[in-house]
Amino acid sequence: MTHTHLTLDDVSYLLPDGRVLFSHLNMRFHAQRIGLVGRNGVGKTVLARLLAGELRPSAGRCLRGGTTHYLAQRAGAPRGDTAAGLAGLQAPLDALARIEAGSVDARDFELLGDRWDLRQSLEREWRRFGLGHLRPETPADALSGGEAARAALCGAILSDADFLILDEPSNHLDRNQRQALIEQLSLWPRGLLVISHDRRLLAGMERIVELSPQGLASYGGAYDFYAEHKAQEQARALQTLEQRKQERLRGQRALREQQERQERRQARGERRGREANQASILLDRQQQRSEDSAGKLRRQQAAAREGLDQAVREAARRAEDDAAVVVHALPQGRALPRTAIVLDEVELPFAPPATRRVGLSLGGGRRIGVLGPNGCGKSTLLKVLAGQLRPVAGRVRSPAACAYLAQDLDGLDPSRGAIEQLLALNPAARESRLRMLLAQLGLDAERAARPCGLLSGGERLKAALAYALYADPPPQWLLLDEPSNHLDLPSLQALEAMLRGYRGGLLVVSHDEGFLDALGLDGWLTADEGGWRLLDGAEWEKRVINQAWF
Structure with missing residues (x-):
């Protein structure tokens, strides 16, 4: 029996314009309920498509143990397709129809498997998600965007995949439908990866994985566990940033004092040389050595300052990656009328x-x-x-x-x-x-x-x-x-x-x-x-x- 997993092996992905979206990702996703979170634009959807085999990485490997079913944010179907096609179940339903009509073709039995009640199961799921008016043969272009998304979601839930990969599945769902989704996913017996910002949905996950510019990080619990640890990480990042700033101030102060001592020593040496009435050739050599020493010190100090600045920049970058997004308070306009x-x-x-x-x-x-x-x-x-x-x-x-x-x-x-x-x-x-x-x-x-x-x-x-x-x-x-x-x-x-x-x-x-x-x-x-x-x-x-x- 195949051990269900999705594995990223040193995966990198370049966008068509050559920009690096993410690089050197390594992680193994086991058959459990996993929530994938991260800032907008960080590459969550691209990562999901890589894991599902819809995209190829620019470098590295995506390994899959078992079959996957990927549900995109925007469900779509070719022109002329049906509601069953949106659900990804047109082929097994056609096979069922042919078997009921007398087919003994082995390929039809392979397509259907043991899902003899597939038609009834699909219509039951559609009713659960407010789509009781649909039939498998309903034209896909007769559905609204929200109806198409829900029809496809029902197909994903009924799939035989070893790993479900769902991108924002609770969008377009009302309260009752969201609750039905949470209940259905809690019963899913195989691998599940859900991209979501829905905190109630994420609360039912067994593990949260975050994608950030730093790579992938795994948190071994549901959303509350993740949120608590993220708050602690942000506090540590800000503390580290403040420490690096203080270290830079102390380092800059020490470098200034070192420079001042060097300049005083150089001035004393030049004064003694003049007072000792040394030959000009000896004075020139002494001045050259002094200038060489000063130049070496300047280079060392420049490298030290760059090291201090780099430490602050790195700490600031880590703090900014976790920093809260700001939506400014709106200025109040004219006085609000009594009845608006x-x-x-x-x-x-x-x-x-x-x-x-x-x-x-x-x-x-x-x-x-x-x-x-x-x-x-x-x-x-x-x-x-x-x-x-x-x-x-x-x-x-x-x-x-x-x-x-x-x-x-x-x-x-x-x-x-x-x-x-x-x-x-x-x-x-x-x-x-x-x-x-x-x-x-x-x-x-x-x-x-x-x-x-x-x-x-x-x-x-x-x-x-x-x-x-x-x-x-x-x-x-x-x-x-x-x-x-x-x-x-x-x-x-x-x-x-x-x-x-x-x-x-x-x-x-x-x-x-x-x-x-x-x-x-x-x-x-x-x-x-x-x-x-x-x-x-x-x-x-x-x-x-x-x-x-x-």
Whole structure:
């Protein structure tokens, strides 16, 4: 029997433009539940594709003991494909159909294996993830992006692979679907590698592996264990940086004192030579020896200073790699009106009948979480408030100074860089300040200039956040649609801190319970079969205790 494993043997990967993404990675992944974390743009998706055999390393080897099933962030299928094809199960389902029609071809039995209930199992999983309307033959191009992702996820769960590799599998899932995913993965009996920033999902892992510019590091526990050890590592890195700075100060002081002693000795020697009335040839030789000695000392001191500086740079680099991402607090705009958002008998386009009509009145400064299953109209509601969609009927009033962050990031031009777009939005701002804001979000000068279409998913989200948050004038209301999707953990924590301190109005759609809990919300707008309901904190707590939502 093959021992299930994925092994990196001195693996390096160069991007098409020649830049090194990572180098000399060595690690063995055993058949356990493993979470892969790391900053946006560090190469997690590329590493997953290398492990799955979809890419070849520039150097080194990727070894696989057993079969793998890789599920990308964006599920896709060729034109004309089906929902079963998205799930990666078209071939065994076709084999099952042929066997049921009388085939005795050995290849059909090999494709199917012992999965005689595959059709029923697939439809059961689809129902679990809110896709009960699908059939294997449903055309793939009839599915939304979220439906396609969920259909493919169900196929991964039903695969016979020895190792599942899932890239951000909880994106596009609502609360119930996320819980179903966590339960299903807890039962997965073979190898599992999950790229995620979802803290509830990572809490069920047996091991966390972090990819950073320093390479791979393994933490032998779930997310809480990892977070505790990362905090300790950051504290040690900052302590080491301070020690190296103090050592440099002491070393520089000692080098100055050494230089001053040398100059005093040289001056005394020259004075004695003149007073002793020595021959000029002897004085010249003595001066040459003195200059040679001084030159040698200068070279030694320059090397010593470079060594001290290098020690500080190395310590600073390690501290910066772990440093928190910064999202700056937003300046408050004009005074918030008593009533800021009004939806008067509004009929939403595209929403299902139960949640098509909505009436709402929100005062300035309210902090509202918007919750409901996928497809109930949450994103449509935000688009109507932002002026991106016109209601079918009714009257809408919303603040002029509101920032809207769409789930699909369609506010960004993929052909232009983040700094170019941010400058166009803030023509009076200093470019150096805007570059600083992007850098502290985790987009350095090179990434800020790169066309947004070439950035990773998390990097595009950071660019979109900057575009939404740092507008001029500053927004009085933030309308955020799934802002935690694709963000790495440090960026997510920085966004939580900024939103906690934001004093304007907030309307945020999210299925990430940990993220919502961190925002200090004062109300909840829920959508279900009974329509829209606005609940205050006490009503919400009572409803959660009774599990009477969604």
